[in-house]
Amino acid sequence: MEDKKIMIVTGANSGIGKITAIELAKNGDKVIMVCRNKKRGEKALLEVKQESGNEDVYLMICDLSSIQSIKDFSTEFKKRFNQLDILVHNAGVMMRQRKITVDGFEMHFQVNYLGPFLLTQLLLDIINPNGRIITVSSMAHRVGRIHFEDINLEKKFSMIRAYSQSKLALILFTYELARRTKLKVNSLHPGIIISNLGIYSEKRLINYLTKQLKWMFTSPKKGAETTIYLATSPDVENTTGKYLYKKKSIKSAKLSYDKVLCQKLWDFTENLIQEFI
Numbered sequence: 476m477e478d479k480k481i482m483i484v485t486g487a488n489s490g491i492g493k494i495t496a497i498e499l500a501k502n503g504d505k506v507i508m509v510c511r512n513k514k515r516g517e518k519a520l521l522e523v524k525q526e527s528g529n530e531d532v533y534l535m536i537c538d539l540s541s542i543q544s545i546k547d548f549s550t551e552f553k554k555r556f557n558q559l560d561i562l563v564h565n566a567g568v569m570m571r572q573r574k575i576t577v578d579g580f581e582m583h584f585q586v587n588y589l590g591p592f593l594l595t596q597l598l599l600d601i602i603n604p605n606g607r608i609i610t611v612s613s614m615a616h617r618v619g620r621i622h623f624e625d626i627n628l629e630k631k632f633s634m635i636r637a638y639s640q641s642k643l644a645l646i647l648f649t650y651e652l653a654r655r656t657k658l659k660v661n662s663l664h665p666g667i668i669i670s671n672l673g674i675y676s677e678k679r680l681i682n683y684l685t686k687q688l689k690w691m692f693t694s695p696k697k698g699a700e701t702t703i704y705l706a707t708s709p710d711v712e713n714t715t716g717k718y719l720y721k722k723k724s725i726k727s728a729k730l731s732y733d734k735v736l737c738q739k740l741w742d743f744t745e746n747l748i749q750e751f752i
């Protein structure tokens with residue numbers, strides 16, 4: 476019997492993250508559910524174990540809006556596990572109001588992009604050479620721009636401006652990492668998932684969108700299919716640097732293929748976080 480694979484799923488306490496954790500656990504592998512909130516995480520952990528029939532599932536706490544939390548998580552993970560096979564960057568936020576993290580960054584930028592960038596860098600040395608990294612992006616990246624001169628959007632903030640910037644950045648990171656490593660690194664659009672709006676959105680807004688625009692949304696179960704496919708399917712064992720939707724490779728925004736922009740963002744990001752690590 477092959478050794479169990481070790482998998483991380485961030486944002487695993489709800490929505491497509493929890494479904495992803497359940498489906499990966501059904502294969503009998505070790506799944507580490509990474510959650511920000513301990514209470515919600517513990518509740519989800521029980522559900523994932525029950526629905527998957529796998530007791531080899533673990534909860535670890537990490538808040539992507541805190542660089543210290545990311546560093547602490549990475550240190551603790553390496554103490555407990557000697558290898559990582561699959562890393563799923565699923566966690567994300569979308570919020571109407573501009574908020575700044577404890578580290579001084581705009582919330583979307585840090586949670587949706589900067590956090591995954593740093594977490595990946597801190598875990599790279601233990602990722603299986605045949606490992607896979609999956610980033611859950613969004614079609615919103617198509618209207619995104621990287622505002623280097625105002626990365627925290629102090630001068631001009633809107634939810635869409637912030638969210639689309641972070642999701643474009645995530646795809647640029649995915650493509651650049653695929654070029655820099657031999658790992659299989661891919662991104663995806665899961666569909667429009669109501670849970671993607673997260674706990675930071677107002678309940679009134681969520682209820683309105685659910686009722687009025689129901690036809691537009693994908694169920695969390697459907698939304699998780701491409702993530703699970705990228706994490707487990709032998710069909711994509713040699714696929715890297717791609718963007719998928721409904722388990723098929725499609726073209727991302729033209730801007731996302733700009734190698735100069737990819738390199739610029741990478742260098743810019745390293746400069747942003749170097750004082751913290």
